[in-house]
Amino acid sequence: MSLWFLLALMTVGAIFAVLWPLSRRTDVKREGRESAVYQDQLAEIDRDIANGLIGETEGAAARVEISRRLLAAADAEEGSTVSSRLRLRRAVAMVALIGVPVLAGALYLHLGSPALPDFPLTSRARAPVPGQSLDQLVAQVQTHLEKNPTDGRGWSVLAPVLGRLGRFDDAAQAFRNAIRYDGDNAARRAGLGEALAGAANGVVTAEAKAEFERAVALDADEPKARYFLGVAAEQDGRPKEAAALWQDMLSKAPPDAPWRPVLEAALARVGAAVPAPSDSASAKIPALSNDTIASVQGMSEGDRGAMIRGMVDRLAARLKQNGDDVEGWLRLARAYMVLKEPDNARAARDDARRALAANEDGLRKLNEGLKALGIDG
Numbered sequence: 503m504s505l506w507f508l509l510a511l512m513t514v515g516a517i518f519a520v521l522w523p524l525s526r527r528t529d530v531k532r533e534g535r536e537s538a539v540y541q542d543q544l545a546e547i548d549r550d551i552a553n554g555l556i557g558e559t560e561g562a563a564a565r566v567e568i569s570r571r572l573l574a575a576a577d578a579e580e581g582s583t584v585s586s587r588l589r590l591r592r593a594v595a596m597v598a599l600i601g602v603p604v605l606a607g608a609l610y611l612h613l614g615s616p617a618l619p620d621f622p623l624t625s626r627a628r629a630p631v632p633g634q635s636l637d638q639l640v641a642q643v644q645t646h647l648e649k650n651p652t653d654g655r656g657w658s659v660l661a662p663v664l665g666r667l668g669r670f671d672d673a674a675q676a677f678r679n680a681i682r683y684d685g686d687n688a689a690r691r692a693g694l695g696e697a698l699a700g701a702a703n704g705v706v707t708a709e710a711k712a713e714f715e716r717a718v719a720l721d722a723d724e725p726k727a728r729y730f731l732g733v734a735a736e737q738d739g740r741p742k743e744a745a746a747l748w749q750d751m752l753s754k755a756p757p758d759a760p761w762r763p764v765l766e767a768a769l770a771r772v773g774a775a776v777p778a779p780s781d782s783a784s785a786k787i788p789a790l791s792n793d794t795i796a797s798v799q800g801m802s803e804g805d806r807g808a809m810i811r812g813m814v815d816r817l818a819a820r821l822k823q824n825g826d827d828v829e830g831w832l833r834l835a836r837a838y839m840v841l842k843e844p845d846n847a848r849a850a851r852d853d854a855r856r857a858l859a860a861n862e863d864g865l866r867k868l869n870e871g872l873k874a875l876g877i878d879g
Contacts, residue, residue, distance in 0.1 A: 513603055543568045640664065647679075654684025661693060666842065670701035688721035695730060706734035725751065725761055729768070736772060745774030753777045758829045758871070760836025763813050814841070818850070825857025828864045832871040839875060847877050 547564050550556045556564075640663060647656050661676035677694035684690075695713030699706050706714070711734045717727035728751055735744040748765045755762060766776050814837045821830050831854035838847035851872055858864045 513606065636663070636667065640667070651679070652683050654680055654682070658684045658690070661690075661697070665693065665697050665700065668700070670697045673697040674701060686720070688717040688724040688727065691717035691720065692724050692727040692730070696726060699730060699733075706730055706737055710734075723754070725755075725759070729761065729765065732768065736768075741772035741774075745769055745772050749774065749777050758833040758836065760833065760840045762833075763837060764840065766813075811841075814838070821850075821853070821857075825854070826861065826864065828854075828858065828867050828871070831857075831868060832875070835872065835875060835877060839877070844877070847875075851877055 544565060547556075547568070551558060640660065643656060643660050647653055647660065650656065657676050657680035661673050661680050664673035664676055674694055674697040677690055677697055681690050681694070691713050695706075695710040695717065698710035698713065702710070711731070714727040714730050714734070717724045718731065728747060732744040732747040735741070735747065748769050752762065752765050769776050814834065817830060817834050817837070821827060821834060825831075831850060835847045835850045835854070838844070838850060854868055855865065858868055
């Protein structure tokens with residue numbers, strides 16, 4: 503049953519409730535002034551006959567005449583009353599039939615939302631509100647997970663978001679739940695280790711290191727876990743071991759690996775050389791020279807970050823001059839994602855699509871790479 507049919511049925515019921523009393527006949531005794539006079543005259547004739555003031559014959563004739571006048575007066579008064587009552591009923595019926603629906607419709611058009619589409623309650627509970635902050639969205643997901651604590655997929659989605667918000671303790675617990683309910687894998691173990699290190703202000707604790715080692719055991723090439731194992735070696739006073747691990751990662755890394763700038767900065771931090779890229783990537787990847795490495799050994803963390811930013815900016819500038827480099831565009835987009843700059847990543851995506859619009863094969867490779875990055879919208 504549609505909503506409009508239900509509303510129409512309710513309207514008909516309301517109108518019927520108003521008209522029903524008006525359709526019933528009511529016998530109300532009314533006495534008009536003229537008919538009352540004739541009735542008094544009849545009673546007076548009866549008294550005169552009883553007292554012998556007039557004869558029976560004269561009284562009967564007078565009674566007949568007065569009765570005729572009484573009937574005529576009563577008919578006139580009844581016709582007037584019925585006509586008046588009929589007009590009243592018609593007026594009330596017109597108001598009920600036309601006025602009530604028109605008034606109700608006008609009020610609904612003014613106060614209601616007739617153009618609003620159907621919005622089920624389940625959708626209302628899940629749909630995000632425009633302008634809702636990330637913290638509010640996270641709270642909404644957490645509320646869902648409180649009611650559905652075994653939703654492993656939900657924990658897997660929530661955990662990295664909590665880490666980006668700096669809520670490392672909550673992120674660690676979310677990663678543990680994701681592992682428990684959605685399965686164990688290298689990425690989740692590495693995420694758990696990163697959350698534990700973040701909760702310790704960047705120190706790779708024994709617990710965090712154990713998680714990174716579990717991740718590498720599941721996937722020997724898991725980049726996050728291997729990078730943090732190098733950080734653990736550096737923090738333990740073994741910079742050569744850290745450098746060897748990072749250099750091995752760079753030598754095996756694909757040309758568009760988004761964490762290349764991070765590893766190069768880490769090698770510069772421990773004073774190690776950056777391995778030369780392969781011939782196919784040498785023209786695309788800006789490597790750090792020995793002079794640059796020497797110059798950044800005494801840099802602060804802020805200065806090193808500025809150096810990484812400069813590398814990314816130079817890559818972006820080169821791509822504006824030569825936009826045919828598909829791998830370069832993907833590397834730039836990934837670098838922005840690593841730097842937690844999704845808006846710049848999307849801007850790079852749009853620039854790349856415009857630059858490669860005439861290159862069908864290049865555009866296809868670009869879109870495949872963007873899809874893998876999760877920024878293909």
